[in-house]
Amino acid sequence: MKAMILAAGRGERMRPLTDNIPKPMLELGGKTLIEYHLDSLKEAGVSEFVINLAYLGEKIVEKLGDGSDYGVSIEYSREGEALETGGGIFKALPLLGEEPFILVNGDVWTDFPFATFTNRKIEEAHLVMVSNPEHHPRGDFFFENDRVYAEGQPRLTYSGIGIYHPQLFKNCSPGRFPLAPLLRAAMARNAVSGEHYAGIWSDIGTPERLYALDELLCAHK
Numbered sequence: 001m002k003a004m005i006l007a008a009g010r011g012e013r014m015r016p017l018t019d020n021i022p023k024p025m026l027e028l029g030g031k032t033l034i035e036y037h038l039d040s041l042k043e044a045g046v047s048e049f050v051i052n053l054a055y056l057g058e059k060i061v062e063k064l065g066d067g068s069d070y071g072v073s074i075e076y077s078r079e080g081e082a083l084e085t086g087g088g089i090f091k092a093l094p095l096l097g098e099e100p101f102i103l104v105n106g107d108v109w110t111d112f113p114f115a116t117f118t119n120r121k122i123e124e125a126h127l128v129m130v131s132n133p134e135h136h137p138r139g140d141f142f143f144e145n146d147r148v149y150a151e152g153q154p155r156l157t158y159s160g161i162g163i164y165h166p167q168l169f170k171n172c173s174p175g176r177f178p179l180a181p182l183l184r185a186a187m188a189r190n191a192v193s194g195e196h197y198a199g200i201w202s203d204i205g206t207p208e209r210l211y212a213l214d215e216l217l218c219a220h221k
Contacts, residue, residue, distance in 0.1 A: 105160030
């Protein structure tokens with residue numbers, strides 16, 4: 001199974017830290033966010049990666065190259081102007097192929113065990129859900145009996161981690177568009193499975209969250 005890391009965002013809320021580097025290049029515990037993803041996915045058996053690029057994307061290329069230094073293979077999907085999550089994935093599909101692929105937001109940190117994805121069967125998508133963090137108390141979707149729905153209570157937060165089937169994007173056209181409407185339509189078809197992960201997960205959305213997680217990781221070391 002290939003993996004796509006979303007790395008095209010501007011990271012406005014992280015300024016001034018992201019004035020000169022893209023958000024996935026921010027460091028935690030002496031290692032960049034995107035390197036954590038490469039390492040954990042490689043440990044789970046993933047060897048082929050696709051990374052989308054927009055804002056300061058060439059700095060990611062300079063750091064990671066073709067992936068050989070990390071024992072993996074990396075291809076890049078260059079967007080120019082960021083295409084949002086849905087548009088970015090759609091543009092990268094020729095690199096991802098026709099089989100389901102792992103998707104990870106480049107601006108989250110987690111100890112999620114990606115090896116559990118190895119033999120998982122999905123329909124159109126499988127989402128990893130987490131308990132609602134303080135900055136997102138309302139959550140995103142309703143989760144019940146291994147299925148994810150657009151409506152219902154209580155709601156959990158989508159972690160930015162999942163498995164996606166290219167079939168989800170079959171009616172899409174090139175350009176800029178979000179992912180959420182596609183997921184809601186698939187949920188209405190009862191085609192989205194999920195799981196609730198209770199381990200460590202953080203959305204690195206502000207400098208304060210970055211510093212707090214950095215302290216935690218350094219202390220753990």
